[in-house]
Amino acid sequence: MNLRTKVLLFGGVLGALIGVGVAYLYLQSTPIQVDEEGRERLPPVQPGDALKVTLGLLTAIRQIVGLGRPPG
Numbered sequence: 001m002n003l004r005t006k007v008l009l010f011g012g013v014l015g016a017l018i019g020v021g022v023a024y025l026y027l028q029s030t031p032i033q034v035d036e037e038g039r040e041r042l043p044p045v046q047p048g049d050a051l052k053v054t055l056g057l058l059t060a061i062r063q064i065v066g067l068g069r070p071p072g
Contacts, residue, residue, distance in 0.1 A: 033041045 030042055033043060035041055
């Protein structure tokens with residue numbers, strides 16, 4: 001297995017673990033609503049909050065990409 005494959009596998013596993021962790025934390029902090037038919041629903045995400053999270057993720061990705069570049 002070459003280095004590129006190892007890095008991609010590591011990134012995929014790490015991303016999946018982080019995703020599951022974030023989903024768990026989201027479910028712990030958000031009240032689950034039950035409708036008239038007994039189905040569980042999450043409250044809608046506000047567009048402003050979604051934008052904040054998206055910009056934060058893009059900033060983090062940009063910083064990660066910058067790790068491989070030489071300083072200067």
